[in-house]
Amino acid sequence: PGGNYETDAVIIGAGPVGLFQVFELGLLEIKAHVIDSLAAVGGQCVELYPDKPIYDIPAIPSCTGQELTDGLLKQIEPFGPTFHLGQEVTVVHKREDGRFDVETSLGTKFITKTIFIAAGVGSFQPRTMKVDGIDAYEGSQLFYRVKDPAQFEGKNLVICGGGDSALDWALNFVGKAESVVLLHRREDFRAAPASVAKMKQLCEEYEMQLIIGQVSGIEEKDGKLSELRVTGADGVTRRVPLDMLLVFYGLSPKLGPIAEWGLDIERKQLKVVSTEKFETNVPGIFAVGDINTYPGKKKLILSGFHEAALAAFGAAPYIFPDKKIHMQYTTTSPKLHKVLGVE
Ligand code: FAD
Structure with a gap:
């Protein structure tokens, strides 16, 4: 460039x-x-x-x-x-x-x-996450693409999406990040079946976690994004703490x-x-x-x-x-x- x-x-x-x-x-x-x-x-x-x-x-x-x-x-x-x-x-x-x-x-x-x-x-352009207040964290804690993978190592990551990008990055960061949560709004994935199978296996081995639900709000602490509120298919809203949020909703x-x-x-x-x-x-x-x-x-x-x-x-x-x-x-x-x- x-x-x-x-x-x-x-x-x-x-x-x-x-x-x-x-x-x-x-x-x-x-x-x-x-x-x-x-x-x-x-x-x-x-x-x-x-x-x-x-x-x-x-x-x-x-x-x-x-x-x-x-x-x-x-x-x-x-x-x-x-x-x-x-x-x-x-x-x-x-x-x-x-x-x-x-x-x-x-x-x-x-x-x-x-x-x-x-x-x-x-x-x-990447499709953005539409949640009140989240835009303020773009570039510091919210990312739509991975430019420098090292930046996410050792962090508690939440990765959103159900396509190949979300799956590939989730699998990539298992073992490198402190924790990996994959968050998708429904049970089916648009990603390669082999990646989906690998992800499910890692979940069973407690290497990562899959949550089915949608981000409905955020919590902030000391000027930082500290938690997501995630509403599940069951209508229950759970709190998911995090350091970094990666969103892959397609282009x-x-x-x-x-x-x-x-x-x-x-x-x-x-x-x-x-x-x-x-x-x-x-x-x-x-x-x-x-x-x-x-x-x-x-x-x-x-x-x-x-x-x-x-x-x-x-x-x-x-x-x-x-x-x-x-x-x-x-x-x-x-x-x-x-x-x-x-x-
Ligand atoms: P595009 O393929 O859209 O490429 C434009 C490029 O410009 C993009 O890569 C974009 O990133 C880039 N760009 C835009 N703005 C900027 C900017 N400001 N700076 C830098 N880069 C920029 N057509 C057929 O003839 N036969 C088919 O069978 C057929 N099947 C299709 C099936 C599907 C599912 C879809 C979605 C389309 C299909 N089409 C088909 C349509 C065909 O794909 C398009 O007509 C064709 O891609 C148009 O080519 P293009 O080069 O004009 O634009």
């Missing part, structure tokens, strides 16, 4: 459409930096359905969300995109010289001639900072001026994939791929003002073979 870059193109979002945007820009010899708030590339395909098959990618009768992503990464390899993951784009600002300043939540800075917003349904997408960049927005989507270039109302900023809207828009991966191709051609004049850009076939063009490295 960090660093300053000057570039021709910044792509916001590493979902399938952002990844394919790298390819279409690459064919026109435009190099790109790709930023995503998630730690992994693939957008919804990897975050929401990595193992589910997709059946409507042309010429690929069936592939999972993860396989599609892996294929796209391989396809764009010749163009050597630079990835900046785990950071959200917070600032987009037009400069006097016509280029843009782009900044991320980790302080990485770019000056770029063009921007491609492939932000899908927005950047995925939900938020349009977030994109709403503040002066772009025309209609029902949380970016309006494009035309379906010739997929450019927004700000010249030099393009919107492709699920984030954009226009008459007839369908939120499909294949539509996003098409949009990425036309947006690349639309952007080329900003980068090569004096060059005439012609479309060429990848099968027959010696120039494209050269850029693809398949000579």
